[in-house]
Structures are given as C-alpha cells and as structure tokens.
Amino acid sequence: MRDVAVIGAGMAKWGELWDKSLRTVFVESALLALEDAGVDRIDSMFVGCMSSGLFVGQEHLGSLLSDYLGRNPVPAARVESACASGGLALRQGYIEVASGMADIVLVGGVEKMTDVTGCEATFALGTAADQDYEGFHGLTFPALYAMMAVAHMHKYGTTREQLAMVAVKNHDNGSKNPLAQFPFKVSVEAVLNSVLVADPLRILDCSPITDGAAAVILCPAEMAGKFKKPGIRIAGTGQATDSISLSSRKEICELESTRVAAQKALAMAGRKVEDMHFFEVHDCFTIAEIMVMEALGLVPKGAGGKAVEEGLTRLDGKYPVNPSGGLKAKGHPVGATGVAQVVEAVKQLRGEAGPRQVKGATRGLTQNMGGTGGSSVVHVFEAM
Amino acid sequence: MRDVAVIGAGMAKWGELWDKSLRTVFVESALLALEDAGVDRIDSMFVGCMSSGLFVGQEHLGSLLSDYLGRNPVPAARVESACASGGLALRQGYIEVASGMADIVLVGGVEKMTDVTGCEATFALGTAADQDYEGFHGLTFPALYAMMAVAHMHKYGTTREQLAMVAVKNHDNGSKNPLAQFPFKVSVEAVLNSVLVADPLRILDCSPITDGAAAVILCPAEMAGKFKKPGIRIAGTGQATDSISLSSRKEICELESTRVAAQKALAMAGRKVEDMHFFEVHDCFTIAEIMVMEALGLVPKGAGGKAVEEGLTRLDGKYPVNPSGGLKAKGHPVGATGVAQVVEAVKQLRGEAGPRQVKGATRGLTQNMGGTGGSSVVHVFEAM
Numbered sequence: 001m002r003d004v005a006v007i008g009a010g011m012a013k014w015g016e017l018w019d020k021s022l023r024t025v026f027v028e029s030a031l032l033a034l035e036d037a038g039v040d041r042i043d044s045m046f047v048g049c050m051s052s053g054l055f056v057g058q059e060h061l062g063s064l065l066s067d068y069l070g071r072n073p074v075p076a077a078r079v080e081s082a083c084a085s086g087g088l089a090l091r092q093g094y095i096e097v098a099s100g101m102a103d104i105v106l107v108g109g110v111e112k113m114t115d116v117t118g119c120e121a122t123f124a125l126g127t128a129a130d131q132d133y134e135g136f137h138g139l140t141f142p143a144l145y146a147m148m149a150v151a152h153m154h155k156y157g158t159t160r161e162q163l164a165m166v167a168v169k170n171h172d173n174g175s176k177n178p179l180a181q182f183p184f185k186v187s188v189e190a191v192l193n194s195v196l197v198a199d200p201l202r203i204l205d206c207s208p209i210t211d212g213a214a215a216v217i218l219c220p221a222e223m224a225g226k227f228k229k230p231g232i233r234i235a236g237t238g239q240a241t242d243s244i245s246l247s248s249r250k251e252i253c254e255l256e257s258t259r260v261a262a263q264k265a266l267a268m269a270g271r272k273v274e275d276m277h278f279f280e281v282h283d284c285f286t287i288a289e290i291m292v293m294e295a296l297g298l299v300p301k302g303a304g305g306k307a308v309e310e311g312l313t314r315l316d317g318k319y320p321v322n323p324s325g326g327l328k329a330k331g332h333p334v335g336a337t338g339v340a341q342v343v344e345a346v347k348q349l350r351g352e353a354g355p356r357q358v359k360g361a362t363r364g365l366t367q368n369m370g371g372t373g374g375s376s377v378v379h380v381f382e383a384m
Numbered sequence: 385m386r387d388v389a390v391i392g393a394g395m396a397k398w399g400e401l402w403d404k405s406l407r408t409v410f411v412e413s414a415l416l417a418l419e420d421a422g423v424d425r426i427d428s429m430f431v432g433c434m435s436s437g438l439f440v441g442q443e444h445l446g447s448l449l450s451d452y453l454g455r456n457p458v459p460a461a462r463v464e465s466a467c468a469s470g471g472l473a474l475r476q477g478y479i480e481v482a483s484g485m486a487d488i489v490l491v492g493g494v495e496k497m498t499d500v501t502g503c504e505a506t507f508a509l510g511t512a513a514d515q516d517y518e519g520f521h522g523l524t525f526p527a528l529y530a531m532m533a534v535a536h537m538h539k540y541g542t543t544r545e546q547l548a549m550v551a552v553k554n555h556d557n558g559s560k561n562p563l564a565q566f567p568f569k570v571s572v573e574a575v576l577n578s579v580l581v582a583d584p585l586r587i588l589d590c591s592p593i594t595d596g597a598a599a600v601i602l603c604p605a606e607m608a609g610k611f612k613k614p615g616i617r618i619a620g621t622g623q624a625t626d627s628i629s630l631s632s633r634k635e636i637c638e639l640e641s642t643r644v645a646a647q648k649a650l651a652m653a654g655r656k657v658e659d660m661h662f663f664e665v666h667d668c669f670t671i672a673e674i675m676v677m678e679a680l681g682l683v684p685k686g687a688g689g690k691a692v693e694e695g696l697t698r699l700d701g702k703y704p705v706n707p708s709g710g711l712k713a714k715g716h717p718v719g720a721t722g723v724a725q726v727v728e729a730v731k732q733l734r735g736e737a738g739p740r741q742v743k744g745a746t747r748g749l750t751q752n753m754g755g756t757g758g759s760s761v762v763h764v765f766e767a768m
Contacts, residue, residue: 001484021516044623053437053508058515060466063628063641063758073644075623076759077472080462082444088461092476099483100385127436127443132405135441239428239459244447260457374447375460 001098003221005231005384008037009346014181014212014331022056022112023068026213029336030069030108033215038228042217043102044075048089048109049335050082054124056112065108075102082128083284085109086214086338087368087377091237094379097218108215109339121209125334128371130245142206142285144246144372146198149287152253153200156302158290160200164191165308166286167204167328173315174325176356181210181331191286205286210331214340224384232349235271235363236380238264244374257376258295258367265365269380273297276380277361278348279319280341282369283326289313292367293321296378315356323348323356338368338377349383385482387605389615389768392421393730398565398596398715406440406496407452410597413720414453414492417599422612426601427486428459432473432493433719434466438508440496449492459486466512467668469493470598470722471752471761475621478763481602492599493723505593509718512755514629526590526669528630528756530582533671536637537584540686542674544584548575549692550670551588551712557699558709560740565594565715575670589670594715598724608768616733619655619747620764622648628758641760642679642751649749653764657681660764661745662732663703664725666753667710673697676751677705680762699740707732707740722752722761733767 010032017025026047034040047065052058062076081088086109093107113121126135129144152158168188174180191204224231240260246252266273273296281296283289290304298319299307307313313321324330324344327337345364347353358364362383369376394416401409410431418424431449436442446460465472470493477491497505510519513528536542552572558564575588608615624644630636650657657680665680667673674688682703683691691697697705708714708728711721729748731737742748746767753760 023516051437051443053435053511054443056515057507057511057519059435059438059464059511060513060628060755060758062465062472063625063754064514066625067627067629067632067758072626073624073641076625077476077623078464080443080464081446088446091459092461095479095483095485098485099479101479101482123441124437127441129444130448131440131442132407239461240457241447241450241460242456243451244444245451248451257457370447371444374444374451 002100004094004097004218004234005221005224006216006234006342006346007219007224007227007231008033008217009343010036011179011214011340011343013179014210014333016114017211018114022052022058022110023064025112025211026065026108026110027068029213030106030215033217037217039104039217042071042074042104042106044096045106046089046093047078048085048338049078049111050080050085051124051127056115081375082370083334084338084368084370084375084377085335089339090342090379091239091377093218094234094237097220103219103223105218106215107218107339108213109336110213111333111335112211113209113333114211133245142198142201145285145287146201147246148253148372149200152287155253158305161188162305162309163205163286164188166283166289167191169314170283170322170326170328173323173356174329177325177330180325180329181208182329201285207284207327207332210333212331212333212336214336214343216339216342230350231384232346233382233384234379235382236265236269238262238378241375242373244371246372253291255291255295255373257373258292258369261376261378262296262367265378265380271380276363276365278323278358278364279321280324280344281321281367283322283328284332289321296367320358323353323358341366341368345381349381386484388478388481388602388618389605389608390600390618390726390730391603391608391611391615392417392601393727394420395563395598395724395727397563398594398717400498401595402498406436406442406494407448409496409595410449410492410494411452413597414490414599417601421601423488423601426455426458426488426490428480429490430473430477431462432469432722433462434464434469434495435508435511440499465759466754467718468722468752468754468759468761469719473723474726474763475623475761477602478618478621481604487603487607489602490599491602491723492597493720494597495717495719496595497593497717498595517629526582526585529669529671530585531630532637532756533584536671539637542689545572546689546693547589547670548572550667550673551575553698554667554706554710554712557707557740558713561709561714564709564713565592566713585669591668591711591716594717596715596717596720598720598727600723600726600730614734615768616730617766617768618763619766620649620653622646622762625759626757628755630756637675639675639679639757641757642676642753645760645762646680646751649762649764655764660747660749662707662742662748663705664708664728665705665751667706667712668716673705680751704742707737707742725750725752729765733765
C-alpha cells in the first residue's frame, strides 16, 4: 500500500443556503479544494452524503456531481454511513490512492438539509437509527442522545453544567471560524436557559440543521511535494460498526465503534492518543463529545465531563478538541461533517488556522460518527 | 495491487417479499454466500443500495446489516450509484482486497421496493435522474428510456419487434432460473399486446419492481485455493460517469459511460470484448440491452436490434447476453442487481448454471448502469 497525503482542502461558508442547490453547494467547496491544491485534473472522486434522497429527492450523486464539476467520465462514487458519511468518503479515497487505482482523488461531503420542513428533517435524520425498533416508535436523535446523557449523568455524576461547557468551548472556537454557521460565543447560562429539546438536552446542546459541503484532494505521499502547499500525510485510518439500536448495546453511554476505530487508526499510525496535538470530533450533541473523549482514551471512562470543566480540551488546554468550533458552532450538514473535520486538520497542520491555531500542531486526529455510534471512522494526520 | 477472486456467491429467491424486511432479505443472501465460500469470518463489507431512505425510511445500512449479520464491529460501508450501486459495491470490495486493507470481504446488494405504493416507487427510482431538470418536470424512467428508444428507432431503424425479442430471450433464459421473480416465457405477441407504459415501451419491455438481495465473498486470488469451491478471478474493473440528464448528452441513444467503463475493464484484463463467453448486462428496459450491446462493442452502433433478431445473444448464440434472465425476468431490486450479475457470472464460470449453462464458459463480463447511463460499472471475470 502506498502512503497517502492530502494536498488540498476547501470549504465554503455553511448555513441556511436557501439560494443554492445541493450541486452548487458541493461544487463551490470542490473548486476551492482543487484551487488550494493547484491541480486541474482528478482521476476519481468519492462523495459522502447521508440522505439526499429524503432531503432533496436526489440520489445518484456520483453522476450528478462529477457532471456539475465538469469531470465526466471520471469514476465517482457516493458513500453513506449516516453522519459518518464524510469520514467514510475519506477512507474510500485513501484506499483508492493507497491501492494504486488512482493518483489524484477528490473526496467531498455534502448535505442540503434546509429545503424540507423541520419534521421532514427530523425523519430523514432518524433514518440513521433503527427504523423498525427505534424510529417507528417515535425516537428521534435528540431523544436517543438524551437517554445516553441521562445514563452518563447517573453512572458517572456528569453534571448539566459540564454538558453546557462543551457548547461554550466549541462556540468560543467557532467564533474564530468565519465559515461556521454560528460564529459567536455562548455562555453556560445561555445554554442552561435555552429551549428544552429532550430532557436534559437543550437547543444549545444540539448541533444545528445545516447546508454545506467540504472537499479535499488526495494523492500518493511521494507525489505530494509537487503541489502548491505542503502535503499532510494520512498516517492512519480506522472504521468500525456497532449495533444500530441503542437497546442492543452492553452500555448505552460508551461508544464502542469509536474505541475500535481509534485503536486501529492509531495503531496504523504507530501513535498513541496522547501524541495527538488536537482532535476534531463528532459533537452532534454536547454529551457526544464527552463520550468520544472517553472512547478515544483521552480520559478514563466517566471522566469526560470533569475534564471539560477543568479546561483540558480548550484551545489552550492540553488536548484541544474541536478547534474549528465542532458540529455545534460550525454546523452539521451530516454528509459533509467528516470531510470538514479533515479540512480543519489540514489547516491546523499547515499553520493556516489563524486565531484558532493550535500552536505547534504537527499531529491531529479526526473522529466522525454515524447514528448513536452505530458506525465510526477515525483518521490520524501528520505534517510531512 | 493484489489479484482478487470471488470465492462465494449467494442469492435467495426474488419477488414481492412482503413478509420480509430489508435486513432479513439481505441477511438471507449474505448467509448463502458465506456458506457457499465456507468461511466463518469477514474482515469488512460493502453494501450497494440505491434508496433505502425513500423505500423503507432506513439509511445507515453499514451499521444495520453488519449488526444483523452478527459481524459488528467490522467496517461496513454502503455505496450508492443508483441502479449501479451493486456493481459499485463490487468495485469497492475489489479495491479493498487489492489494496491489502482486508482479506475476506463481503460484497452485497439489496433493495426492498414493495413496501411503498407504485407512485412512491416511481418517485424513488426517479431520484436517479436529474431532480432539478428531469424529475421535477415529471420525467419518469420509463419515459426517459422511451425517448432513447424512439431516437434509436428513428436513427437506426430498430423495430418495435426487435425490442420485444429482447424480452422474449431474457424470459426464455429466466424460465430456467428458479430464483427469478418471473421465471416464465413470454412471446413477441404478448410483449406487443401488453399495457403501454411510455410509448413505445410496454409493460413487458420494463424490468419489474422487486425485493431482493445478492452477495459474494472476495479474497486475494492467492488465497482462493483454500476454500470450498474454485475461485473466480476478477480480471478487470471499470467505472465511468456521464451527464446525469439526457439533455446534456451529445447522443441520447449512446451509452458513453458503459463504453468507457468496458474499455477500462477489458484493458485491465488484457482481453477484447469478443473474448467473453457471456454477458450479464443492465436490461432495465429492452432498449437498454440493445444500447449496451453497442456500447460494449459487441455489435456496431445501431446494429443491436438486428443482432437480437438474428439470435446473436441467445443462450445458444455466439454472445449469450443475460443467461440469468436479466433484470427483465429475474427482477430488478435496484441496489442488488449489480451483485446478482456477479452471482450469475460465478455460477456460469463454475459450471453450476444448470439448464441455462453457457457451455464451456471460462470468461464473462458484467455491466451495471445507473439512471439513463449517468454511471456504469463493468467487470471481467475469469475461471482460475
């Protein structure tokens, strides 16, 4: 297998993009990535998207997006693993380049979520859960994560305030990210007083509904020196599944798929989690970030809430988590999120992250998750 | 890159499976494939599925199906390229094994299409076309292929009877396939007198709405000798895209994506199209099979209809096309079709195809197509 590097990264502003269609949203970010890499051709492309069928009545995204990017007849594949679709797209792009099937590969993620009503969006997102045993009975994602939060609070004494501090931290970081959907700060009080969605989770514990895309360009590491900017090596990849329904898990407040995927990615990179200088993780809800920290092994089981309170994961802490603002502040166009994490990793490792730069960062990890952890994809990146 | 072989193939009966859910339909075929290979573990899996979101309100199939197959935490990915999703799944599985990322990989395809009304199914299938420029204006797939048929008839003199002969041939073959949805013969008269769907296409020109799945097991070719049955080598893979909308094509009755994908797959295999002993191709409508024959280079442009009339593609002809019965008689659960083509190729190359066996077949080609040819995936198989 060949070593693989990221040589370009692009992401346009996220938000409620009512004047743009899915194809436009995707192409804007893809062109930014091509421009960033300074390449004018690709050999193939992978697109992560969760549910364009339900959100905009459009499947067959490989054909559509290679078409609108002007790249027919290149091979183009859409991959889906619910909210981990973007991370999965990166993994498939990685394997394509590593195998020797292609040299220059575009990996993108996209979701256009605001063309439907809130109820329709809730249904579409709910298809990441078990339709027969969860969705059909009325469970939504805020409800599922609320159960995980209650279990975590009960078992480990995690507090309501600690959950709020995740949102405060991520909005602090997001306020420094001009591409974020909500680039402003929030206070603990604001989170605690925001509208209740599913007890104990309030609206400011939840990542938003977002339109957006992100894209990166991959090539063999040995070719990376030929392009405009320094390449970033993909040092490790890991992917794992868990039961799709919460009720089938041994523990509802542990993320086994993230634990396994992280272990594989770190082993492949020959690194330990504490070697990482920053983490972009899947904070779809505040409780998720706490559980992810524990699954990655950044802190012991149950210690996530306290670690957030103590500032471990702040931008100036020992292990900065979500310098981009995370899903919470940056937004969460579900299929794009995993690729946007890679865009942030590339910016951090190139020293291009401006006011949210993690000083001296040369290694970072991304963790992208589907459903309540039914799937996870983890990657490790290193400056070359 | 490592050489890759198919060591197991499984497919349960297709039809209107109202007493089974998507997960059950998938698991049945996956278990048949595992049993056929004689393996009790897989390293990862890929699932082709076009639109489980619209058909059954379920995305996140990687997690769901590895879960119900009892394979968590193996990496499991769903891939989508409309009706070419199954072929794409095989290609991703091939690349995974070729790269060295995994040894034993399950590739499956599934679609559960009969849990919705006919109108809903028509809408779901229509998402393979350009939603903004085709679907929104009322175009359905029978209508799109009807336009292609009219163009072909006008330009090349293809006759209504020649279209019917495709259906007659495929039902002849399908009558020998007990797993087919419609394992019976039809006559030219029956086709010509069947209900008009979109002029000139009648109901017996159209592949049906089907519930079904199919699965194969891959491994490195050098390991293939260790299993129950002779391995079948995947000698070539090719994938290509074209504009998603018909109106953007230079020619609406040529399948450029199939031409490019076939060229790549054959070049990789070091073979010519006339070296193949049989073809499993994407006859979603009778006109499609004729256009595919031309795109593959089996016959010159415009000569497909006449070749069918002359018997070139019959089971006992020079180039048997769709010995399985094709999409027409076997059924067309859209995400499963591309994998079912591989199941047939394996049976033919092992000499296990019973009354529909192509005598002495040692090489075969599969061609799977999305939309009106917005994407195509072609594979070449050889007995080892």
